[in-house]
Amino acid sequence: MTKSKITDENFSKTSKNGVGLPQEDVSFDEAMGRIVDGEPLPGDEQIVIDNLRDHPQCIQQIECHLAMDAMLFDEARWNTQSFAESVRVSIEAEETKSVFVRGVQEAIFGSGFGRINLKCDLGDARTSQRKWLGHSVVLAAACSLLLASLLAGGIWNAAAIGQPVLVQVDRVAGTTAFTAGDQVDLRTLVLPEGTVDLRLPSGVMLECQSPLMARFEHPMRLHLSQGRIDIDVGEEGAGFTVVTPVGEVVDLGTRFAVNASVDGEVRVAVLSGQVELRSQNVGTVSLVDGEAVRLSGSQAPRRLHSVEIKNHGIDHDRKDSVIHSVSDNVDLPKTRRFYGLVPCGMRDGVRAFRDRTPKWESVPGEDFPEGLLGADLIQTFQTHRFQRKFQLHFSTSQPSRIYVFYDARYSPPDWLARDFVNTGIQIRSVGWRSASIVTRGIEADAWGNVAIPHDIWCRDINRATSVVLGPPVLSEKDLNATSEFEGVKPSMYGIAVQPIAPPVTNIGKSTVDDRRVKAISVGSTK
Amino acid sequence: MAFCNNLPASTYNDIMPKKKTNTKWFMEQVENEQSGLKGFIRMLGVRPESVDDIAQEAFVIAYKKLEMFERGTNFGAWLRTIARNLVRNELRRQGRRRVLANDVAEFLLSRAEEKSTHPGVEVEQAEQHEQQVSALRKCLQKLPARSRRLVQQRYFEQLSLGVIAADEDTNANNVSQILFRLRSALSDCIQKQLGDIGA
Numbered sequence: 041m042t043k044s045k046i047t048d049e050n051f052s053k054t055s056k057n058g059v060g061l062p063q064e065d066v067s068f069d070e071a072m073g074r075i076v077d078g079e080p081l082p083g084d085e086q087i088v089i090d091n092l093r094d095h096p097q098c099i100q101q102i103e104c105h106l107a108m109d110a111m112l113f114d115e116a117r118w119n120t121q122s123f124a125e126s127v128r129v130s131i132e133a134e135e136t137k138s139v140f141v142r143g144v145q146e147a148i149f150g151s152g153f154g155r156i157n158l159k160c161d162l163g164d165a166r167t168s169q170r171k172w173l174g175h176s177v178v179l180a181a182a183c184s185l186l187l188a189s190l191l192a193g194g195i196w197n198a199a200a201i202g203q204p205v206l207v208q209v210d211r212v213a214g215t216t217a218f219t220a221g222d223q224v225d226l227r228t229l230v231l232p233e234g235t236v237d238l239r240l241p242s243g244v245m246l247e248c249q250s251p252l253m254a255r256f257e258h259p260m261r262l263h264l265s266q267g268r269i270d271i272d273v274g275e276e277g278a279g280f281t282v283v284t285p286v287g288e289v290v291d292l293g294t295r296f297a298v299n300a301s302v303d304g305e306v307r308v309a310v311l312s313g314q315v316e317l318r319s320q321n322v323g324t325v326s327l328v329d330g331e332a333v334r335l336s337g338s339q340a341p342r343r344l345h346s347v348e349i350k351n352h353g354i355d356h357d358r359k360d361s362v363i364h365s366v367s368d369n370v371d372l373p374k375t376r377r378f379y380g381l382v383p384c385g386m387r388d389g390v391r392a393f394r395d396r397t398p399k400w401e402s403v404p405g406e407d408f409p410e411g412l413l414g415a416d417l418i419q420t421f422q423t424h425r426f427q428r429k430f431q432l433h434f435s436t437s438q439p440s441r442i443y444v445f446y447d448a449r450y451s452p453p454d455w456l457a458r459d460f461v462n463t464g465i466q467i468r469s470v471g472w473r474s475a476s477i478v479t480r481g482i483e484a485d486a487w488g489n490v491a492i493p494h495d496i497w498c499r500d501i502n503r504a505t506s507v508v509l510g511p512p513v514l515s516e517k518d519l520n521a522t523s524e525f526e527g528v529k530p531s532m533y534g535i536a537v538q539p540i541a542p543p544v545t546n547i548g549k550s551t552v553d554d555r556r557v558k559a560i561s562v563g564s565t566k
Numbered sequence: 567m568a569f570c571n572n573l574p575a576s577t578y579n580d581i582m583p584k585k586k587t588n589t590k591w592f593m594e595q596v597e598n599e600q601s602g603l604k605g606f607i608r609m610l611g612v613r614p615e616s617v618d619d620i621a622q623e624a625f626v627i628a629y630k631k632l633e634m635f636e637r638g639t640n641f642g643a644w645l646r647t648i649a650r651n652l653v654r655n656e657l658r659r660q661g662r663r664r665v666l667a668n669d670v671a672e673f674l675l676s677r678a679e680e681k682s683t684h685p686g687v688e689v690e691q692a693e694q695h696e697q698q699v700s701a702l703r704k705c706l707q708k709l710p711a712r713s714r715r716l717v718q719q720r721y722f723e724q725l726s727l728g729v730i731a732a733d734e735d736t737n738a739n740n741v742s743q744i745l746f747r748l749r750s751a752l753s754d755c756i757q758k759q760l761g762d763i764g765a
Contacts, residue, residue: 070739073746075667078613079727079738085667092673099677102670103609108749110608110617111702114601116721124596127622131589131629320618321724337615340724 068098076105123320129263129283205256207246211237215250229254231267244277246270247350257283268299270311270350286335287319294329297347305336309347309378317341330395330421332378347378349419351385362539363416366434370424379432380419386412386536393532395421398471400445400534401491409465409496412443415538422478425532430511438539439502444509445469445494445534452497455510460497468493469531478531492531500540509535588632596625599642602695606646610653610678611671620656624649643682650678694760701759705752713748720745 068091071084091098204225209218214234218224226238231252238246240259248254252267262269263283271291273280278293284306289298294313300306308317309332317325317335325341327333333341346366361383380394388408392400402408424430436442446452448466468491472479484490501507512533603624604617612620627648628635635644653675656665665671709717719725719733727738734741
């Protein structure tokens, strides 16, 4: 290996020749360094492989660098115990599976199954064929039973691992695996269809969404292999931990959602309070209310732009959201804010923003606007709203009416005035703190509520499309007359989308405004 | 008894009762062998982010096939054989996302297979691992501030070369070369430490 001293000069020097290395050692060093670092350039592999074949000392050198690299990564791991834990969970899962399968086999074949001494005799071929057919039929029946027990039963308790946990079934939808009001002992939870809400003895509430596979280690620790669980830990459940394939999510008194996908990615969103992510590869990361990340392998946590929020308010015929892929162009380090997408969730009293607690409410003395009821709601956030080039993107899957709720105290930004129509109707965001910058100058009403009035702007689109909205800043004229950061602080706007029937051509006036439809794709500032 | 004391720590012998004790014994091996096994897997040209996955797969396979483990032989060597087979399978796959560079990984794997025909070399390397880790810790403490920061960025925060380069106002190639020299220097330091211990 090239002799080097540990000095800060290493930062400024270029590569130097080593002792006893081949002529091309500089390019070999560089190419090998990049390969070890996992970021090779084209041609690096050829340089390295040629040197490895011709110069034995190069083999020692690359082995030495790889070994040192491995030792440094290993040294950097905050907790080697978690690796052993992941191995333990894996081998327990293997045991669970084998015990479960053996249980089914024994239920069908009797307790002697597996101990039969199978011989390949030379007897009558027809007899052998019949025996084989018989085995095949029984084997198929066993497989069917195994599958049926998983699908119909939904939940299975293999004589297995972890502690059984007594859970109360609070709410069931779309599955026959559970009955609301029952109490069951659970170790392992497989939910192939529907949703179920389970309450643990500690008061922790689990909202399980299929397809889901999870296992209790004990009442305060759940291993999630696949699927989404929304967790409300209540007052006594602080410390409840969800173990995922890429790390642990430790609750610090909150509501949060964890979603483990089959491709190994885990998504964590904090709906209120705070959680701590503990990952072998990434270390410890804290997430607060309104933040969400994606975790996979050894990559640093990446921002998760939108999270679907369950709508517990009203039952609605429509199940699927017409909005998809909500995101923005904010690309700042450590930004982890997410947009809440509430299918059919727009109603009086629904949470307005993901990072603040105010709710959308009707203007006093008036009904909540009927056209908004049951619309898909995007819960935005206040952070980053003053970035002049801010853009909010989403797509719609069918003809829709897009509503934007803009702070009525201020003139609309150019993009809103240009591409949308003011309906003349208002709603309010209610529940602000009086000391908040965004509510400066607003007096609390007779009930002590601080509310911001929002004008409802709307626009129809006649097809599935992508929509881009601009920043909630003032018009260019107003911006020129005032500072962006002093005094003028409109609230972030809200968004709702209501599906509408496709336009009917040549019969009267369409519900869709064709003039506006032509300019639909972008509503951002130009 | 003197006879028992002469057995290698990782020897699985007839004294072990079945099942529960097997699991307990196995988890002790996971604790003892994980670091060395990960280093071995990395030396086969596996990407750092995939090392843990393959190590975990190797342990799970070892557990499932524990009855096939030849008692009285070296458990670490058996694990390394399983790991080599896993990497060999990875190289046969299309995509091969878990290895650094296919030809280099093939070369390193072939060399590891050659070495495995002389098990003494591998066992000796594995036995030195603990001492090397201990020496590395001392060497890391001697690093000057900027080098320590680079180790922190690359290995603890797992930042890419490009991100570190932006932070240090240089380019990714320079960062790679600095890391190269840093690893060389740490290796020399470890050799010196081990030499001092041996002297």
